Amino acid sequence: MNVNQSAPPVPPYGQPQPVYPGYHQSSFGGQPGSTAPPNTYGAYNGPVPGYPQTPPPGVSRAPPSSGVPPASTAQAPCGQGGYGQFGQGDVQNGPSSTVQMQRLPGSQPFGSAPLAPVVSQPAVLQPCGPPPTSAQVTAQMAGMQISGSVTPAPPPSGLGYGPPTSLASASGNFPNSGLYSSCPQGQAPPLSQAQGHSGAQPPQRSAPQQASSFTPQASGGPRMPSMTGPLLPGQSFGGPPLNQPNHVSSPPPQALHPGTQMAGPPGPPPPMHSSQQQGYQLQQNGSYGPTRGPQPNYGSPYPGAPAFGSQPGPPQPLPPKRLDPDAIPSPIQVIEDDRNNRGSEPFVTGVRGQVPPLVTTNFLVKDQGNASPRYIRCTSYNIPCTSDMAKQAQVPLAAVIKPLARLPPEEASPYVVDHGESGPLRCNRCKAYMCPFMQFVEGGRRFQCCFCSCINDVPPQYFQHLDHTGKRVDAYDRPELSLGSYEFLATVDYCKNNKFPSPPAFIFMIDVSYNAIRSGLVRLLCEELKSLLDFLPREGGAEESAIRVGFVTYNKVLHFYNVKSSLAQPQMMVVSDVADMFVPLLDGFLVNVNESRAVIISLLDQIPEMFADTRETETVFAPVIQAGMEALKAAECAGKLFIFHTSLPIAEAPGKLKNRDDRKLINTDKEKTLFQPQTGTYQALAKECVAQGCCVDLFLFPNQYVDVATLSVVPQLTGGSVYKYACFQVENDQERFMSDLRRDVEKVVGFDAVMRVRTSTGIRAVDFFGAFYMSNTTDVELAGLDGEKTVTVEFKHDDRLNEESGALLQCALLYTSCGGQRRLRIHNLALNCCTQLADLYRNCETDTLINYMAKFAYRGVLNSPVKTVRDTLITQCAQILACYRKNCASPSSAGQLILPECMKLLPVYLNCVLKSDVLQPGAEVTTDDRAYVRQLVTCMDVAETNVFFYPRLLPLTKSPIENTTEPPAIRASEERLSNGDIYLLENGLNLFIWVGAGVQQGVVQSLFNVSSFSQITSGLSILPVLDNPLSKKVRGLIDSLRAQRSRYMKLIVVKQEDKLEMLFKHFLVEDKSLSGGASYVDFLCHMHKEIRQLLS
């Protein structure tokens, strides 16, 4: 029992530990850091005031009634394979079923609904459950235009856009936004080019060998095992109706207007009853910029564009009766309410099954036995007891887990527990780690596992007496008995080859082909690296980073550099046999920065000069990864490759790629091939990388198609990150690239990691989403894992759950820290279980549901036509809401749309997912953009998907200048914009400032330093630094938004009715989109129709 109790005075338990935010701590296990603040575990001197004296839920509960563990968890010897933690093999989770994504019966494809208005009844949006501040809105759902095909709508006439089918002309004028940019032509090197390619293709040298490569590939390469998996089961809705009381207060009967129940051409709308709208009154607050209706100089969106879809539709003599946008659930209002209701008090995790505040609310967390929502968020905190119930509700049961999440400075990093040579205490049978839910029995001599019910002996050194409640008297002195999250020091049994790991290494691998030199990238990068190397991640308190560094440059061949400290000058070694990559030097390749500083600086000075006159345009890619991985292997360490790459790797070498971009495949059954890698080479390489703990971060600087879908395979499977800077030019993109790079180099990473999620009897993890590799069905292997990456885990029932005992999750992550220490991070979470569907619907979290559904859909496009994926999402959403309506809502007219309170934003958010670039691309979105976004979303946490799918739109000039708080957001719709104001929009990747044409001259002057609207440069990416309150305020806001996001958001200034405005409008997600995406109002009506169909 060695819990580092000899530490010097420490902050009281529960107080913030004054360490590096993040997970690394110092001074445990007898290695006190010289300058480290004393943060060892030892502060556990009993419960803090307010800590409940009752045992944590679950501790004193009765053993699960279904005490017999599944046979699959039977004893397995610990320590088989490489890692003791995962000794029980992969039998616990059986093979997941792979069900092809299919359209479910009973619903109609969204895109082909009849054109006639479908719903014309009053609809009631009635929130369920407590609080009874339920909003009731009757609204006229008439005149919506759910129709048309999903083909992109023709361009708006009169705005001067080029034909959308011409990619280059449609997007060529955009500044490099990072997402939607294609380059100006003429960036090819001044060499004799073969120009026989289609217009959008890059001029490439060595045309003869390229000639055949422009045939679009009809079929992609083999699929990655981790990317395939069970898809949405095609369970049809409508099992036996549950005989259960309604758990929600029924809304007062709405006055239905005669005639409004029938479908057909809409008549005039019934008068609104103001009393029925009170629940949403706040949305009509003037501060939301309610400039609806016609505005001077500002027409309706896309004048001339056909209404949603390309079918003409029947003539509509009457102007369509629109559902009042203020009468439908508002994301802004929900976010605001949650902030007001839950932002002031800390979220205390002691109570099982509590739904945390929304991700958009700022709140502090106090760990009292369950993992913080910063580590784990669930789609529901109350899960159905039976699989029948779960199938009926169709609510996915999933957890979004961010094992190494960074915490705000006010919250303590997980304590590190050292159980000495015997290692962490675990259940003998299921190998779960000691946690607050384990129940001690027989006077403390044994404990019963909360996951599998096995009775285990307590080792003598761990013995402690129990108090009268059956709880160990030292429970509050031990993190593993009282906290949701903590770390164990791993013993050598948890290390590869039973050897403690060496510190990791970083290898910088720089493309020095013509494009990289010409754009200024190489010079900029080398200059920046000189200072960046002082910011390598350190173990908390360490004087210098333990991480060693190495350098490689490449084009068609690879150049390794010897930067040994004893050398006067770096030495270059060229490897031109890229087919059989080997590392030409061991000694002197990976070095300590401080020791070799002079040689490294000299190298970084020389690289840009050495290749300044290069004419080499071709690059290799797979051999670069291979080389880095081999170097780590030779050094017997884990690590990360930073690859800076510019072009499609067409040089003759393993992993050589063809240009197979073909936009004609969009909306065909072969569209999925665009997302699939074109060769299996990279997947095989990724597998080798994972085995070595080699994580790959890829920085792409393409001037044209580079096949992101293929190039990102290795980063994706190794837990790495991909960054893309299309048409990189130093003057435009320097700030963004430098900021991203700095952050990426500095961030704390866990290496050579394996994650396992254990569950209590009755449910099991069946599916996983994220950037990782899986060689069996249970172990998530991550060559690297940083504090921003999430792994989403889906659960299914394999037995009946018990209301009393609830359900438990334990996520265990075994990893090597930046300092080379092997650790286990444990997160525990207890959930409630219910026998009433209403309890499920009361405890859902829509933001997490959307995170899961987006990831599910984005993986689905690898295997199914995009339209099928969209339809599946719509059907599932309709089933979820119909099940609620049928079983939980009070009887009411079928014409009423009744949404559960916790899910009232499900339709609007789902619509955003459906019309996102991956599922419904606009003409300006390239194949690479889609693959890139798909890859990004796969690892996003809930806060990131929330703002990514529903961007934040902030009025900048509405509130008084003295008001220093962030302005309240408004709904992402053009209707909300006033031409006399300026707005900021961000989605975590992009940042826009939209300037109305009628903005006062003084405001224009203050912000842009020009005298009139017409003089503002469209596409401006930097605001002038001006000494006035407005300028300071706006720039300060931009800085603070950038600091909140994991990637640098480049600013684009957009003027009203300017060409670039189309780009901006893409993000006004409540509106109809040019690519055919429905408006929020229309989608809600469509959803209502789908629900009614399911109910009838």
Ligand SMILES: [Zn+2]
């Ligand atoms: Zn167990």
